[in-house]
Amino acid sequence: MVKECMEALADTLFEGKEGQQLKQKVRQIPLSSTTTTRRAELLSEDVQSQLDSAIQSAPCIALAADESTDVSDNAQLLVYVRFYNEETKTFVEDILGVTALKTHTRGEDIYLAIKEMLTQRRIDVKNAVSITTDGAPSMMGREKGAVSRLKEDNPELLSYHCIIHMSVLCSTLLEHHAEVMNTITKLVNFLRASSAHQHRLLREFLSEVDAPANDLLLHSNVRWLSKGKVLARFWKIRNEMKDFLAQQKSHKAEVFLHFLEEESNMDILAFLVDIKGHLNDLNLKLQGKDNSVCDLVAAVQYFQRKLYILKMDLEQDCTHFPSMKEIQAVSHSDFFPHTDYLPWNPATLAACSR
Known part of the structure; x- marks a missing residue:
């Protein structure tokens, strides 16, 4: 100006x-x-003003709320909004706001934070027809949950469990598979996070041996798809990891090396790499803007049908399990026990076709 x-x-x-x-x-x-700061603030205020005006003129809105913790251990509440824009004649999805939960993350705190956000934006809670959450007790608690409190203000409010969180809950690992996953996570943390010097040695070693990747990936519960990516990266350089651990003179390194040399552990690891890859494909299809309920349900039903193919494939030539096929070519392992991990049955397929 x-x-x-x-x-x-x-x-x-x-x-x-x-x-x-x-x-x-x-x-x-x-x-x-x-x-420069003032100019950015003016632009931000203008965008927020346009969004508020469109929301206030919408016949109804749908909310999605999720509480998460960032890398500095601060609890953040994110609220998204979806509504029909009367002016552009399109459905709009946008972030309504982000607020810090400075002390507790109880249902009462989340409820008050959502109410304050709606009040500041001059949005009537009765204009909300639904809210989607991660299904946590603080969100869905019968008496003190945030959704229950919101329903006191708007009895017509519908509540939904996020379909992505539901798919994650359904992919719980069995005992031996969980043990291998936890050990690989500890191994990656041992090599990457226990010592900066050791991490530098690892990267230099991978560079010297011309490994397919130059570093490991750290697992994070906050980030989607993290487990699958960690396993896939580790699988690429598993042989180099054995050589690196063999050079280390510590008890932990010996324990991890013995773990990697066990053929049964590598069989399970190969299975986890492949099945997590398939789950990540499903997860990505459930994310993104402009997905309707029909699209999401269709993606889940397709994956349920796919389970039949995957289960049959495990009993044959592992076409859809490239990592397991790689192991099978060397050790001729029997992967039939892994079929118990895939919860497919004829009733599931019949339910999908309805």
Whole structure:
């Protein structure tokens, strides 16, 4: 704004070449940090004002709330909104707001945070027809849950369990599979996070042996798809990991090396790499904007049908399990026990076709 005023002043006071030269010099003046910040704030306020105006004119809205913890252990509540924009004649999905839960993350705290957010944006809670959550007790508690409190303000409010969180709950690992997954996580943490010096040695070793990857990935419960990516990266350089651990002179390294040398553990690891890859494919299809309920249900039903193919494939040539096929070519392992992990039965397939 300041530059525009100065250029207009130059046009008024000077004419011809002098005016053009002065305007050119004005354009070269760098903006101060406060000016840049203020400009960003004005743009943000304008975008929020347009969003608020569209929400307030919408016939109804749907909310989605999720509480998570960031890398600095601060609890954050994120609320998303979906509504029909009367002006553009389209459905709109956008973030309504982010607020910090400074002390507790109880249902009462989440309820008050959502209410305050709606009040500040001048949105009537009775205009919300539904809310989707992760199904946690603080959200869905019968008496003190955030959704129960919101239903006291709006008895017609519908509540849903996020379909992605439901798919994660359904992919719980069996005892031996969970043990292998936990051990691999501990091994990755041991190599990457226990010592900065050891991490540098690991990267240098992988570079020297020309490994398929130059580092390991850390697992995070906050990030979606993390387990699958961690396992896939580890699988690529599993042989190099054995060589690196063999060079380490510590009891932990010996324990992890013995674990990797066990053929049964590698069979389970190969299965986890492949099945987590299939689950990640499903997870990605359930994410993103502009997905209707029909699209999400269709993706889940397709995956349920796919379980039949995967289960039959495990009993034959492992076409859809490339990591297991790689192991099978060397050790001729029997992967039939892994079929118990796939919860498919004829009733499931019949339910999918209805």
